[in-house]
Amino acid sequence: MNETTTTGRVTLRDLLVWTRGSRLRLLGALICALAAAGLGLAQPMIVSRTIDTATAGQPVMPLLLLLTVVFVAQATTQALSTYRLDQAGETIVMRLRVALTDQLLRLRMAVFDRQRLGDLISRATTDTTLLRDVLAQDVVNGVVSALVVVGGLAMMLWLDPVLAAVVLAVVVVSGAVVGVVLKGIRRETVAAQEATGALAAEMERVLSAIRTVRVSRAEARESRALGDRADVIRRHNVRAARLTAVVSPAIEFGVQGSLVLVIVVGLYRVAAGDIAIGDLVAFLLYVNYLAVPMSSLFDIGPAIQTGIAAMQRLQEVVDLPTEEDSARPRPDAQAFVSVGSGLALRDVRFRYTDREILTGVSFQVPRHGFTAVAGPSGAGKTTIFNLLARFYDPADGVIAFDGKDAHSDHTLEEWRTRIGLVEQSSPLMYGTLRDNISYAAPDADEERLHAVIEMTGLTDLVRRLPDGLDTMVGEHGSTLSGGEQQRVAIARSLVARPEILLLDEPTSHLDAVNEQLLTRTLRRISTEHTLLVIAHRFSTLRAADRIIVLADGKVAACGSYEEVRDHLPPVPADLGQGCA
Numbered sequence: 001m002n003e004t005t006t007t008g009r010v011t012l013r014d015l016l017v018w019t020r021g022s023r024l025r026l027l028g029a030l031i032c033a034l035a036a037a038g039l040g041l042a043q044p045m046i047v048s049r050t051i052d053t054a055t056a057g058q059p060v061m062p063l064l065l066l067l068t069v070v071f072v073a074q075a076t077t078q079a080l081s082t083y084r085l086d087q088a089g090e091t092i093v094m095r096l097r098v099a100l101t102d103q104l105l106r107l108r109m110a111v112f113d114r115q116r117l118g119d120l121i122s123r124a125t126t127d128t129t130l131l132r133d134v135l136a137q138d139v140v141n142g143v144v145s146a147l148v149v150v151g152g153l154a155m156m157l158w159l160d161p162v163l164a165a166v167v168l169a170v171v172v173v174s175g176a177v178v179g180v181v182l183k184g185i186r187r188e189t190v191a192a193q194e195a196t197g198a199l200a201a202e203m204e205r206v207l208s209a210i211r212t213v214r215v216s217r218a219e220a221r222e223s224r225a226l227g228d229r230a231d232v233i234r235r236h237n238v239r240a241a242r243l244t245a246v247v248s249p250a251i252e253f254g255v256q257g258s259l260v261l262v263i264v265v266g267l268y269r270v271a272a273g274d275i276a277i278g279d280l281v282a283f284l285l286y287v288n289y290l291a292v293p294m295s296s297l298f299d300i301g302p303a304i305q306t307g308i309a310a311m312q313r314l315q316e317v318v319d320l321p322t323e324e325d326s327a328r329p330r331p332d333a334q335a336f337v338s339v340g341s342g343l344a345l346r347d348v349r350f351r352y353t354d355r356e357i358l359t360g361v362s363f364q365v366p367r368h369g370f371t372a373v374a375g376p377s378g379a380g381k382t383t384i385f386n387l388l389a390r391f392y393d394p395a396d397g398v399i400a401f402d403g404k405d406a407h408s409d410h411t412l413e414e415w416r417t418r419i420g421l422v423e424q425s426s427p428l429m430y431g432t433l434r435d436n437i438s439y440a441a442p443d444a445d446e447e448r449l450h451a452v453i454e455m456t457g458l459t460d461l462v463r464r465l466p467d468g469l470d471t472m473v474g475e476h477g478s479t480l481s482g483g484e485q486q487r488v489a490i491a492r493s494l495v496a497r498p499e500i501l502l503l504d505e506p507t508s509h510l511d512a513v514n515e516q517l518l519t520r521t522l523r524r525i526s527t528e529h530t531l532l533v534i535a536h537r538f539s540t541l542r543a544a545d546r547i548i549v550l551a552d553g554k555v556a557a558c559g560s561y562e563e564v565r566d567h568l569p570p571v572p573a574d575l576g577q578g579c580a
């Protein structure tokens with residue numbers, strides 16, 4: 001990710017934290033897997049006894065029966081273990097995703113200025129899946145395989161130390177080869193995961209601006225760029241696959257080499273009378289039986305590395321700063337509680353990065369009334385709204401409502417219940433018109449919904465839509481016009497009856513008729529709410545009770561239209577003429 005806070009390297013212990021709540025299930029799976037392994041280890045010994053018994057001319061039926069029972073028991077416990085592992089894996093990944101999405105929804109706004117959304121989404125989806133596989137499959141498999149290998153080697157040693165030494169020698173040689181390539185596999189896997197996040201981020205960038213892409217005729221260019229990113233993932237994965245491909249033959253070499261050597265040396269030892277033929281067969285079965293757990297053991301290395309890399313990427317999200325809900329006592333705020341009713345800013349300073357955007361903003365607006373905020377582009381109007389909504393905290397100064405400090409006298413949740421905000425781009429969400437309008441107050445009744453629909457001039461739209469309020473509005477409300485989207489956003493902010501209503505250029509998409517209608521609505525709203533409207537249009541400025549003019553990060557003027565007109569930037573005249 002581009003700007004995540006760097007955390008220390010995560011360890012296996014950090015990984016295991018996420019198994020909390022699924023440990024009983026994992027333990028059950030582990031016990032089943034161990035039982036299956038034990039039953040598997042017992043089989044060569046039973047075969048050996050069967051051969052020895054047959055050679056001695058005794059009946060082998062009971063032993064064959066035992067072998068069948070052991071085999072069926074092994075298959076059953078193995079199946080149970082696999083099912084339990086998958087079940088635990090799904091629970092872990094679900095919990096991880098819930099934790100991650102909860103974290104993403106609470107990240108500080110400043111974090112979203114730096115992070116790429118696609119990458120965050122990739123972490124909550126792809127990386128959690130990778131981690132699930134490691135936690136639920138590889139860790140348990142690794143433990144079981146290690147025990148099986150140790151158990152198998154012990155049985156071999158017990159059967160014949162000489163043959164066991166032969167097997168160990170071959171295992172050590174192939175293990176050394178595998179060890180060397182593991183590091184390379186990890187490097188490539190981590191790079192592939194990073195590249196996958198980058199591809200997701202780029203896709204999000206392109207698809208969320210698809211109209212701009214089309215009209216700029218950039219499809220081919222973007223397609224090539226995305227293709228290049230996909231190719232980076234391919235290259236890393238192919239390199240990892242090339243290295244992984246070395247692992248299998250190395251293991252195969254170990255197994256086959258051991259088998260051949262065991263057969264040669266074993267037959268020699270049988271001929272010399274050092275071991276029985278039944279023991280040699282049992283030994284060979286162990287060599288064969290250990291092949292799978294042995295390769296699992298070698299695979300667990302790269303798998304755990306992948307899991308740790310995924311965990312690292314998830315941990316980086318977990319460590320990102322989130323909004324704090326608690327009120328933060330500020331002794332200096334007490335000096336400011338005497339402002340009486342209404343909204344007040346005193347000496348508010350703020351910077352996003354190094355440049356100070358607000359250099360000491362102070363103003364006061366009464367509890368009820370229509371206040372416009374004007375000023376040249378980039379003066380900091382939206383920034384003031386960002387601070388009022390507590391998306392960011394001022395570096396200095398106080399924001400208060402009815403004499404109570406926004407930060408020290410309110411929790412974030414309490415403060416936000418007082419605020420309604422309609423952003424410049426009035427983003428609607430995929431869903432129905434009803435979902436969108438009632439978003440801030442899902443329990444609002446029909447009467448309330450229809451009141452705000454009426455207030456914002458949406459009655460005709462609702463009547464016209466095929467399913468009325470239950471019509472789907474498309475991604476980002478794309479099936480509605482810009483003006484309709486804007487009015488829906490205003491209706492949405494009104495439903496929750498906020499005390500302070502902030503509207504960022506609410507009339508920018510409206511025609512003269514709707515603008516007039518909305519201005520009338522705003523006047524009505526202002527009798528019950530503290531209404532702050534960022535306005536560029538002359539008609540909105542005229543309709544306001546008072547105007548706050550910002551310039552150079554400060555309030556340049558404040559008063560009625562007549563009082564501040566000399567400080568206002570040139571406003572577009574309302575065009576009334578037809579086309580010449």
Ligand SMILES: Nc1ncnc2c1ncn2[C@@H]1O[C@H](COP(=O)(O)OP(=O)(O)OP(=O)(O)O)[C@@H](O)[C@H]1O
Pocket residue numbers: 113352353357375376377378379380381382383384
């Ligand atoms: N998230 C951000 N990170 C860094 N700088 C920002 C950020 N948002 C805004 N700015 C900068 O802060 C300054 C004030 O921006 P703001 O959006 O408050 O202006 P505005 O008065 O609302 O302008 P406009 O009328 O064009 O919408 C601008 O110079 C802008 O580039």
